[in-house]
Amino acid sequence: MNPSNGYESVTAEHSTIVTMNSPVKRLIAVLAVLALLAVPAMGMSSGPSHENGDGDPTVKYGCSCHNNGATSARVVVMVTGVPVMYEPGGVYDFTITVADALTLSGGDGNKKAGFLMTSESNGNFSWSDDQDIRQADGAPDDISHSEPDSDGVWHVAWTAPSEDVGPIYFWLVGNSVDGGGLPDETDYWNILSFSINPPGTVSSEESGATLDTRTISVGDYDTLFVIEETDAQREAERQEALSHSVFLQGNMFFWTSLVALIFGALLQREILERRYDDGPEFLAMELAYPQAIWRSILSIASFLVAVNWTASDSAIYFPPKAVVEEGTNVTDLTGFLIGCAFFTSAMFAYGVYRTILAARAEQTVKDRL
Secondary structure, three states: OOOOOOOOOOOHHHHHHHHHHHHHHHHHHHHHHHHHHHHHHOOOOOOOEOEOOOOOEHHHHOOOOHHHHOOOOOEEEEEEEEOOEOOOOOEEEEEEEEEEHHHHOOOOOOOEEEEEEEOOOOOEEEOOOOOOEEEEEOEEEEEEEOOOEOOOEEEEEEEOOOOOOOOEEEEEEEEEEOOOOOOOOOOEEEEEEEEEEOOOOOOOOOOHHHHOOEEEEEOOHHHOOOOOOOHHHHHHHHHHHHHHHHHHHHHHHHHHHHHHHHHHHHHHHHHHHHHOOOOOOOOOHHHHHHHHHHHHHHHHHHHHHHHHHHHOOOOOEEOOHHHOOOOOOOEEOHHHHHHHHHHHHHHHHHHHHHHHHHHHOOOOHHHHO
16 A cells, blocks of 8 residues: 555565565675685685785795795706707797606605796797696786696797897796695795896807706705616615625635634644644755845735725725726725735735744754755
């Protein structure tokens, strides 16, 4: 029923609609605010923004959310195909690699990765359609990943400026993530910076190696070139180490037994000679003196050589390292030769002792004839 004043009254039906719409609108507003607040906390899977949470360029100062904003050497960031010097208008194929060092070494590390790269608007980047690469958000001259890559490898071409603009500086920030969707302490990032010299810096007359492209990297260098060994390779190495150990121990026991046998035989001869009142045959003085002198000289010389080798820090190898190629297996003979020198000195000293005994022996009828 319409009132007489010409205004339509608010019915119960309209009142219910207003009452119901108010909570819905409030709920939508709250959800919108929460969504806006959650945006910085979510991982940017389609590529990082030009600026980090602190307002600094992400490509130069890194991420302020992943790994609590700290760089990590655990992330290996690498670029191959970088020239030493650019030629105006030259095209260079870069391969960008971002990986978790733990994963490279065979461990259970992060599998996904992303990147952001800049040349400070010098030259331009291009890539094929099969690469997950896009123009960086807020910096169209820079590039970043468009989707987190499972192998962390991207191929991109960089075209140098058409004229000499001086040295060109590059920054590359790489992020290794666990794929959880949140930038937490299990995501790691690292920064790589490098430069390319301007034209004319390197003469074309220099060696080709000087003009070749380079591989530039940062991160845990121990895992940059890790080669996972197979079970067969590990078993072969174990068998080689075992055979080497058996060889060394066998030689030690052999020479120790031989020396003990010789000394035992000499000791037995001395005991038997004293028991049966026997000894070396008579040696005339004119023969005994020269013999004793040269045996003494050789004994002293051998002893000095042994002492010198013992005091020296250098090892004695066979074959000598100077005459073989690097990596060739050589045998360390230092201990063996020192032992031989001491043994030789002792035997010559024993020879002097036997010469003295022979010179003091009584002449027999046989000796006078």
